[in-house]
Amino acid sequence: MLQIGIVQEGPDEARVAATPATVRTLLELGYAVAVEAGAGSRASYPDEAYREAGAQIVTADDAWASAIVLKIAAPTDAEITRLSDGATIVGLLSPALRPDLVEGLAQRRITAISLDAVPRISRAQSMDVLSSMANIAGYRAVVEAAHEFGRFFTGQVTAAGKVPPAKVLVAGAGVAGLAAIGAASSLGAIVRATDPRPEVADQVSSIGGTYLAVDVEVEKSTDGYAKATSADYDRRAAEIYTEQAAEVDIIVTTALIPGRAAPRLITASDVALMKPGSVIVDMAAAQGGNVEGSVAGERVVTDNGVVILGYTDLASRLATQASQLYGTNVANLIALLTPGKDGLLTIDFDDVVQRAVTVVRDGEITWPPPPVQVAVAPAASTPPPAPAIAAEKKPMGVGRKAGLIAAGVVALFLVNLFAPAPLPQHFTVLMLSVVIGFYVIGKVHHALHTPLMSVTNAISGVIVVGAMLQITDANPLVQALAAIAVLVASINIFGGFAVTRRMLAMFTLGNSAKGGRK
Numbered sequence: 472m473l474q475i476g477i478v479q480e481g482p483d484e485a486r487v488a489a490t491p492a493t494v495r496t497l498l499e500l501g502y503a504v505a506v507e508a509g510a511g512s513r514a515s516y517p518d519e520a521y522r523e524a525g526a527q528i529v530t531a532d533d534a535w536a537s538a539i540v541l542k543i544a545a546p547t548d549a550e551i552t553r554l555s556d557g558a559t560i561v562g563l564l565s566p567a568l569r570p571d572l573v574e575g576l577a578q579r580r581i582t583a584i585s586l587d588a589v590p591r592i593s594r595a596q597s598m599d600v601l602s603s604m605a606n607i608a609g610y611r612a613v614v615e616a617a618h619e620f621g622r623f624f625t626g627q628v629t630a631a632g633k634v635p636p637a638k639v640l641v642a643g644a645g646v647a648g649l650a651a652i653g654a655a656s657s658l659g660a661i662v663r664a665t666d667p668r669p670e671v672a673d674q675v676s677s678i679g680g681t682y683l684a685v686d687v688e689v690e691k692s693t694d695g696y697a698k699a700t701s702a703d704y705d706r707r708a709a710e711i712y713t714e715q716a717a718e719v720d721i722i723v724t725t726a727l728i729p730g731r732a733a734p735r736l737i738t739a740s741d742v743a744l745m746k747p748g749s750v751i752v753d754m755a756a757a758q759g760g761n762v763e764g765s766v767a768g769e770r771v772v773t774d775n776g777v778v779i780l781g782y783t784d785l786a787s788r789l790a791t792q793a794s795q796l797y798g799t800n801v802a803n804l805i806a807l808l809t810p811g812k813d814g815l816l817t818i819d820f821d822d823v824v825q826r827a828v829t830v831v832r833d834g835e836i837t838w839p840p841p842p843v844q845v846a847v848a849p850a851a852s853t854p855p856p857a858p859a860i861a862a863e864k865k866p867m868g869v870g871r872k873a874g875l876i877a878a879g880v881v882a883l884f885l886v887n888l889f890a891p892a893p894l895p896q897h898f899t900v901l902m903l904s905v906v907i908g909f910y911v912i913g914k915v916h917h918a919l920h921t922p923l924m925s926v927t928n929a930i931s932g933v934i935v936v937g938a939m940l941q942i943t944d945a946n947p948l949v950q951a952l953a954a955i956a957v958l959v960a961s962i963n964i965f966g967g968f969a970v971t972r973r974m975l976a977m978f979t980l981g982n983s984a985k986g987g988r989k
Contacts (some may be wrong), residue, residue, distance in 0.1 A: 472814035476537025485790035488541035491524035493798035497604040501814030514790035521679040564832045566838045583831040590843040597803040602646045603796040608785035609650030612752040619750045625659020643725035646672040651723045652680040716741040722751045724761035732759040739763045747776030749950040756781030935960035
């Protein structure tokens with residue numbers, strides 16, 4: 472049985488690598504768990520909660536002496552020296568950006584596992600720390616922007632005057648970007664978003680945003696992460712950013728390319744076009760920044776009164792929930808590395824996930840791993856034969872249409888002439904209803920057909936009145952049929968209005984960011 476140590480992070484990090492809930496998971500895998508005293512206090516997880524979960528509360532030296540050490544931030548040189556020989560350290564190591572750290576870890580006979588190297592494949596989603604933290608950071612970015620903005624996000628019309636809604640631009644519609652779009656939209660802002668991947672347009676619109684397309688061919692990603700864009704794309708995107716900077720109140724940038732410096736999206740001239748009091752949140756500040764003038768970890772105010780936030784601890788500002796998600800990702804990874812649930816860590820390099828996250832193994836550098844493809848580009852081959860095309864449906868000719876109308880008129884005349892009363896009157900009303908219904912529904916937009924038909928069904932449930940009148944009939948068969956009719960018609964009525972209400976609620980939600988804001 473190996474011991475897992477949970478150590479306290481530095482003064483700039485409030486999160487903790489494991490919570491009492493995830494400690495229980497680690498214990499079930501057969502490990503002993505030692506938590507450094509006070510490690511979870513800044514995330515609202517007291518030592519007593521860890522004791523109740525089954526962990527031991529130990530000193531810092533004892534936690535660092537564990538066979539497996541769980542962290543969040545990459546270890547410092549001083550912390551690396553505290554690791555035991557043969558130990559395994561798990562954390563956010565950023566090996567592509569910090570080759571010096573990888574070299575330092577390799578100086579010791581240890582194993583280093585980088586959680587930010589988890590491949591973007593379906594099987595590894597439960598261990599994807601980057602997505603978990605990006606989701607929280609995107610939400611928090613909007614909270615920070617709202618605090619700095621100091622005005623309503625939503626538009627209001629009051630007796631004292633009209634307040635226009637805030638306009639927000641989100642650059643990048645990945646996990647962080649979508650979280651920011653959803654948060655800003657839920658606050659009532661008009662939200663616009665850009666992204667090199669046109670396939671995210673539906674995701675943006677589904678949470679209340681408007682996708683600003685850049686009509687330039689873009690290389691598709693094959694590993695689930697963003698790719699560098701072309702010069703043509705960058706040129707057109709820069710024009711869009713300049714146009715939007717002069718109009719929006721808040722910009723949130725989220726563009727990151729793994730292993731490279733963050734691309735520059737917003738220039739100083741774009742910032743100069745923004746109104747005083749506007750806010751920019753540069754979520755890529757730690758990797759050089761998407762915004763010219765942003766400083767990692769600092770709040771900057773430009774000469775024209777624009778606030779640029781380069782905070783690098785956005786997820787840490789929601790430490791309790793961030794720690795829970797991070798701890799769950801870590802526990803899922805440890806479960807993968809402990810197939811026997813016997814408290815023994817086993818790394819299998821035949822597994823693409825384990826191979827990808829292992830940066831150093833027993834003092835040997837294993838970074839970078841072989842590429843993992845998660846999306847296969849279509850092969851250049853002879854296209855398959857096109858399916859047979861069905862014969863094109865020809866429009867109905869004028870003569871045929873006139874003949875059918877004449878036949879219908881003749882049929883209506885014959886029914887009125889020979890059918891006993893009151894069938895002719897009822898049949899005439901039916902025919903008129905069909906004609907009127909055809910032209911009414913034909914003029915309604917297709918998107919509203921479902922709620923319209925639902926209401927029509929509910930209205931047709933008026934037959935329940937006739938059925939209720941027949942329940943008092945002396946014939947038991949009539950009573951039974953009337954009762955069935957009442958039941959079925961009632962379902963039609965309530966079901967019709969329920970479906971209509973739900974459909975209209977969906978339209979209201981989908982258009983809440985647009986209606987009344989133009």
